[in-house]
Amino acid sequence: MSVHAGARERGGQPGWVVVLEQELRELWVAGRGLVLCFALSILLSALAYLAATNQALNFLEQRESVNLVVQVGMIVGALLALLAAADAISGERERGTLESLLVAPVSRRQLAGAKLLAALSLWLAAYVILVPYAWFLARDLGIVGTALVASFVVGTLLACFLASFGLLVSLFASSNRVSLSVSLFALLALFAPTQLPGGARQGWFADLLLHVNPVTSGERFVNRVIISGSGWGQEFGWLVSPLVAAALFGAGAVVLASRLRLGGGGAG
Amino acid sequence: MRRLCIWATALLAAGAMLSASAAAATDPAPGLSATVDRAQISTQLGRSFEFRSTITNSGPNAASGLVAHLSVLSVREEPYVDPEDWSPQRVVFLDPIAAGGSRTLRWRMTAVDAGAFGVYVTVLSKDRSAAPAPNTPTIALRVSQRRTLNSGGILPLAIAVPALLGALAIMLRLRRRG
Amino acid sequence: MSAAVEARGIAKRYGTQVALEDLTFTVAAGEIVGVLGPNGAGKTTAIRILTTILRPDRGSFSVAGIPSTEPARIRARVGVLPESAGYPERQRGEEYLRFHARLFGHSSASARAVARALLEEVGLAERGRSLIETYSRGMRQRLGIARALVNDPAVVFLDEPTLGLDPAGQREILARVRALARERGASVLLSTHLLDEVEENCSRVLILNRAHVVAEGTVAEIVRRAAAARRGRIRVPPEDVERSLQTLSGSGAVQEVVAADGAAGWLTVQLAAPASGSADASLNAVVGVLVDAGVPLLACELEGARLSDAFLAVTGGA
Numbered sequence: 001m002s003v004h005a006g007a008r009e010r011g012g013q014p015g016w017v018v019v020l021e022q023e024l025r026e027l028w029v030a031g032r033g034l035v036l037c038f039a040l041s042i043l044l045s046a047l048a049y050l051a052a053t054n055q056a057l058n059f060l061e062q063r064e065s066v067n068l069v070v071q072v073g074m075i076v077g078a079l080l081a082l083l084a085a086a087d088a089i090s091g092e093r094e095r096g097t098l099e100s101l102l103v104a105p106v107s108r109r110q111l112a113g114a115k116l117l118a119a120l121s122l123w124l125a126a127y128v129i130l131v132p133y134a135w136f137l138a139r140d141l142g143i144v145g146t147a148l149v150a151s152f153v154v155g156t157l158l159a160c161f162l163a164s165f166g167l168l169v170s171l172f173a174s175s176n177r178v179s180l181s182v183s184l185f186a187l188l189a190l191f192a193p194t195q196l197p198g199g200a201r202q203g204w205f206a207d208l209l210l211h212v213n214p215v216t217s218g219e220r221f222v223n224r225v226i227i228s229g230s231g232w233g234q235e236f237g238w239l240v241s242p243l244v245a246a247a248l249f250g251a252g253a254v255v256l257a258s259r260l261r262l263g264g265g266g267a268g
Numbered sequence: 269m270r271r272l273c274i275w276a277t278a279l280l281a282a283g284a285m286l287s288a289s290a291a292a293a294t295d296p297a298p299g300l301s302a303t304v305d306r307a308q309i310s311t312q313l314g315r316s317f318e319f320r321s322t323i324t325n326s327g328p329n330a331a332s333g334l335v336a337h338l339s340v341l342s343v344r345e346e347p348y349v350d351p352e353d354w355s356p357q358r359v360v361f362l363d364p365i366a367a368g369g370s371r372t373l374r375w376r377m378t379a380v381d382a383g384a385f386g387v388y389v390t391v392l393s394k395d396r397s398a399a400p401a402p403n404t405p406t407i408a409l410r411v412s413q414r415r416t417l418n419s420g421g422i423l424p425l426a427i428a429v430p431a432l433l434g435a436l437a438i439m440l441r442l443r444r445r446g
Numbered sequence: 447m448s449a450a451v452e453a454r455g456i457a458k459r460y461g462t463q464v465a466l467e468d469l470t471f472t473v474a475a476g477e478i479v480g481v482l483g484p485n486g487a488g489k490t491t492a493i494r495i496l497t498t499i500l501r502p503d504r505g506s507f508s509v510a511g512i513p514s515t516e517p518a519r520i521r522a523r524v525g526v527l528p529e530s531a532g533y534p535e536r537q538r539g540e541e542y543l544r545f546h547a548r549l550f551g552h553s554s555a556s557a558r559a560v561a562r563a564l565l566e567e568v569g570l571a572e573r574g575r576s577l578i579e580t581y582s583r584g585m586r587q588r589l590g591i592a593r594a595l596v597n598d599p600a601v602v603f604l605d606e607p608t609l610g611l612d613p614a615g616q617r618e619i620l621a622r623v624r625a626l627a628r629e630r631g632a633s634v635l636l637s638t639h640l641l642d643e644v645e646e647n648c649s650r651v652l653i654l655n656r657a658h659v660v661a662e663g664t665v666a667e668i669v670r671r672a673a674a675a676r677r678g679r680i681r682v683p684p685e686d687v688e689r690s691l692q693t694l695s696g697s698g699a700v701q702e703v704v705a706a707d708g709a710a711g712w713l714t715v716q717l718a719a720p721a722s723g724s725a726d727a728s729l730n731a732v733v734g735v736l737v738d739a740g741v742p743l744l745a746c747e748l749e750g751a752r753l754s755d756a757f758l759a760v761t762g763g764a
Contacts, residue, residue, distance in 0.1 A: 015549055019549070
C-alpha cells in the first residue's frame with residue numbers, strides 16, 4: 001500500500017497527547033460533557049436567582065449565598081471529574097475496547113495520565129460556568145476576586161484528588177458498576193461531615209476529622225475566606241489536607257497505572 | 269429644732285450607708301474597671317472595624333478567672349442582631365491581672381447589618397459569679413447602608429447560560445448524527 | 447532471516463489454574479499459522495502474551511525479531527484483532543482508524559490517508575463516515591482487521607476473526623487473511639474453530655489442549671501423525687463386487703464397505719481403527735482379506751483423514 005511505502009511519515013504526537021485529544025473529543029464534541037454542564041448551569045441559575053432576588057438577606061447571608069453557589073460549583077465539578085475518571089479504565093474494559101489500547105505503543109502510565117487530564121477538563125468547564133454566577137453575586141460585596149481564586153484553588157485540588165481516586169478505583173475494579181459505586185460512595189462519605197451541626201464539630205476528634213478530610217477541609221477554607229473574610233495565611237491550615245491528598249493520590253494514580261491489567265482486580 | 273437636726277442627721281447617715289451598700293452592690297469585683305478606646309464608630313455595611321477595651325485591676329489583690337464577653341445589640345427594633353454574625357470571637361478568657369495591672373483586648377467586628385447599634389464588653393468573674401460584672405461604656409455604632417445586592421440582570425444570566433450550553437449540546441448532537 | 451515469531455518455554459498461570467505450559471513454536475516470515483484448540487486450551491492467553499498484553503510467568507519469545515524484553519517495540523510491529531474486541535459505538539469508522547493510526551505515530555494528515563486506504567481495503571469505504579453503532583457484526587470484524595493493519599505490521603494476530611459471522615462472512619474474512627499474507631508479506635497467527643478453513647488457508651497448524659501444545663506442523667503432518675486414515679477405495683472386477691462386499695463385511699479390519707460404483711468395481715471402505723501401526727497397515731489388512739478370499743485386486747488408494755479427525759484425536763474429543 002502506497003501509504004505505507006517507505007518510512008512512515010513522522011510528525012505524530014506523543015501517545016498521551018493522542019489519547020487526550022480523543023478523550024476530549026468524545027467528552028465534548030460527542031456531547032456528553034456539555035449535557036453535564038447544562039445540568040450544572042440549571043442548578044447554579046436556580047441558586048443564583050434565589051439569592052440575588054431575596055432582598056431580605058443581610059450582608060452576611062449574601063456572603064453565604066456567594067459561598068453556597070461557589071461550593072455547589074466546586075463540588076459538582078469535582079464530582080463530574082470523579083465520575084469521568086471512575087469510568088476511564090473500567091469503562092474501556094467493559095466495552096471491550098481496552099485490549100486495543102493496550103496493544104498500541106502507548107505506555108499504561110501515558111494512557112492513564114491522559115484519561116486523568118481529560119476527566120479534569122470537566123472540573124475546568126464547571127469552573128468556567130461558575131464564574132459569571134459568582135461574579136454577579138459577589139460584585140457588590142467586593143469579594144469577587146476572593147471567591148473566584150479560592151474556589152479555583154480549592155476546586156482544582158479537590159478535583160485532582162477525587163479524579164485520581166476515581167482512576168485508581170477504575171484501574172483495579174472488576175466492573176464499571178463497582179468502580180462508579182465505590183467512587184460515589186467515597187465522595188458521599190467525604191462530603192457527609194460538612195453537614196454535621198456546629199455542636200458536633202467540637203472536640204479534638206472532630207477537629208482532626210475535619211482537618212484530615214480534604215473535602216471538609218477545603219469547604220472550611222472557602223467558607224472562612226468568603227464568609228468571614230479571613231486571610232489566606234490565617235486559614236492556610238485548612239488547605240494542607242487538599243494539597244496533600246491531591247499530590248498523594250495524583251502520584252499514586254500515575255505510579256500504579258503501570259499495573260493496569262486487561263482484567264480487573266489485578267488479574268492477568 | 270434640735271430634734272429635727274438629730275432626725276436629719278440620722279436620715280443622712282442612713283442614706284449614706286444605703287448609698288455605700290448600693291455602691292458596693294454595683295461596684296464590680298473590687299478595683300476592676302473596664303473602658304473602651306472609642307465612644308462611637310461609623311462605618312459602612314460589610315466593612316470591618318476594630319476597637320480596644322482595657323480592663324484595669326485597681327484592687328489590692330490579683331484578679332483571676334476573668335472572662336471578657338463582647339455584646340452588640342440594636343437600639344431599634346429592627347434589625348435582629350445575632351452577635352455570632354458580627355464577630356467570630358466574642359469571648360476571651362483572661363490571664364490573672366495583678367494588682368494595679370491592666371489588660372487591653374482588641375476586638376474585630378464586621379458590620380453585617382445597617383442601622384444604629386450599641387457595642388460593649390462585659391467582664392465576668394468565674395470566682396465571683398454572683399458579683400455584678402463591670403461593663404465598658406457602650407460604643408455607639410452607626411452602620412450606613414451600602415448596596416450589596418443588585419438583582420438586576422440575574423434573570424438574563426440565569427437563562428442565558430443554560431440556554432447557550434443547551435443549544436451547543438443539541439447542535440453538536442445533530443452534527444454528529446448528520 | 448529471523449523467525450517472525452519464536453516462543454520458547456512460555457508458561458502462564460492464573461492463580462492455581464495453568465493456562466499455558468511450555469509453549470514452544472516458531473512462525474516463519476510470511477506464514478499463516480492456524481492456532482487450534484478447545485475452549486480454555488490457552489489460545490487467547492498465548493496471543494495475549496505474544497502481543498505483550500500479558501506477561502508470561504516463564505519463558506521468552508520474540509516477535510518480528512524483537513525480544514520480549516522490549517514490549518513497546520513489539521507492539522509497534524504487530525497488529526491484533528482480539529477475540530472479544532469492542533468498538534466505541536459513538537465514533538465513526540474512519541475516526542476510529544485515524545485515532546489508532548495516530549497512536550502508532552502517524553500525523554493527522556497521514557492518519558487520515560491510512561484510514562481511508564484501509565477502509566477501502568476491507569470494503570468499508572462507503573461506511574467510513576457512519577457511526578460504528580450502525581455497523582453489522584461482519585463490518586465490525588472488518589473494521590477490526592483494518593485497525594490491526596494501521597501500523598503495517600510484520601505479524602498479525604487474529605483471535606477468532608470469524609466468530610459470530612455467517613458462512614459468507616467467514617469466507618470473506620478468511621479471504622482477507624490470505625490477502626494479508628500474500629500482498630503485505632505479513633505473518634499471520636490465526637486462532638479459529640473453523641478447521642476446514644484452517645486446512646485451506648494455513649500452511650502450518652498449532653494445536654493446543656489444556657495449556658499444552660499437542661500437535662504442531664503442516665496439516666498433512668499432523669493428520670499423518672495424529673489420526674488414522676479412515677477411508678480407502680478398492681477396485682475389484684465388477685463380477686466380484688458382491689463377493690468382496692460379503693467378505694469385507696465380515697472382516698474385523700473394516701467398519702463399513704459400500705459399492706461406490708458397482709459397475710466399475712469401486713468399493714469405498716471405512717477402515718477400522720488399527721490396534722497399532724498406521725492407516726497403511728489397516729488398508730494392508732483389508733487387501734490381505736481380499737487376497738485370501740481369491741478376489742483379484744485392480745487398484746487401491748487411501749483417502750487422507752481430515753484435520754477435524756486429527757483435532758479430535760489429539761484433543762481427546764474434548
